[in-house]
Amino acid sequence: MSNVVKMADGFWVLKDAQAVVTFSGGQPIDTLNGGKPLQKGNLKVAPWGANNLLPQQMFRLVWENHLKPQLILTARDFLIGSRMGFFRRIIEGRKHILEPIEDPEKEDWMEEVEAEKYMRRAAYNLEYFGNTYTAFGLDKTLGIESMQCFDGINVRAATMNPKVGYIENYIIHPDWSQFKEAEAQILPAWNKKDPYKYKQFLYHGRDETPGQIYYDLMSYFGTRKWTEVSNEIPKFHISGLKNGYNLKYHIRIPADYFADCGDEDEQEKARTELLEQMNKFLSGVENVNKAFVSEYGVDPTSGKELPGWKIESIDDKMDKAAYIELDKQANTAHASGHGIDPSLAGIDQNSKLGGSGSEKRISYQLHIALRTQTKRSILLEPFNKVAKKILNWERDIFVGFVDMDVTTLADNKSGMQPTVNQAQ
Known part of the structure; x- marks a missing residue:
């Protein structure tokens, strides 16, 4: 066991010498959010x-x-x-x-x-x-x-x-x-x-x-x-309204759809232009409930549908209620942190003011x-x-x-x- 024992910050005991040592001075700083001068x-x-x-x-x-x-x-x-x-x-x-x-x-x-x-x-x-x-x-x-x-x-x-x-x-x-x-x-x-x-x-x-x-x-x-959480929620919803909260569509396009567009470079260019048009067509709040119309052929022998465009909707399983509840929790935390009754600040709590x-x-x-x-x-x-x-x-x-x-x-x-x- 050491004969030099630290009892606290700036306070030491020298057992053999039967003495105490203190260190004083230094620059005071704030405990929280402080730093060197x-x-x-x-x-x-x-x-x-x-x-x-x-x-x-x-x-x-x-x-x-x-x-x-x-x-x-x-x-x-x-x-x-x-x-x-x-x-x-x-x-x-x-x-x-x-x-x-x-x-x-x-x-x-x-x-x-x-x-x-x-x-x-x-x-x-x-x-x-x-x-x-x-x-x-x-x-x-x-x-x-x-x-x-x-x-x-x-x-x-x-x-x-x-x-x-x-x-x-x-x-x-x-x-x-x-x-x-x-x-x-x-x-x-x-x-x-x-x-x-x-x-x-x-x-x-x-x-x-x-x-x-x-x-x-x-x-x-x-x-x-x-x-910070509360500030991100509106950004999340704005992005969701503009771009969709998650994947909404699966668009199926025939693999040979661009075959008549020229060589590989021209086909790639045509493919990119079309995808950009589709992205613009299906995103944003101004494009809600738009309709998409396409034609498809039928095999004269079998009567079956020939491969063509198909847009399939993807079920939205996101629990938006969880985000609403999170927003309410953040609102209550704000009022509590400021020491104000939420009702006096006009904050909705379970539909009551x-x-x-x-x-x-x-x-x-x-x-x-x-x-x-x-x-x-x-x-x-x-x-x-x-x-x-x-x-x-x-x-x-x-x-x-x-x-x-x-x-x-x-x-x-x-x-x-x-x-x-x-x-x-």
């Missing part, structure tokens, strides 16, 4: 995916699908509610109550930085990429004059200094597949200890997925294989109450964590969301009324 000119970049293009690949995969864009849009709309607003947190006895307030000065600032427009884009990015990147610009009075949400497609983290323990800089580039250092914009990360240190800085909103040092995973990342209206209303209310809190907190951090500190808002004031609750017509003629989720 990329040297881009004078910049060291933490790659997002094996080729640093994972957001681009997932974005393309999503938009080739018939359900995912709508699922993401639905999730985004659930997150942002009907609008943002200012609230005051009040404690009455043992209850925490959120009281909507009007503050013209703060509301004017929200309009100046186009907060609603910013939030729509930020929520989209959180649903698409699992991360948000907010660039702040301070004016001469150290007020916030601009807030801009950069797409996850364009932002990468600079590699972390292990001795520091956090990301110090972010790199913004319009096209990471064709990187040019001259086109890169470098922004320092927000310094919470000294919020006025930089006139321009970037705040990274994320959920801190374990093992992911630089980038959180998309919540639907585990559905990517189902998405979620049951009664009251069942859908309850499902919607449960989604708002249970599935939006963490993501809303992430989306609001640029306001309640960064802006609040820089603009010196009162401690009990914060930005939140106003939802629309579905009611009966007896309660409200429009069938909807504003409501505040007290858990935000």
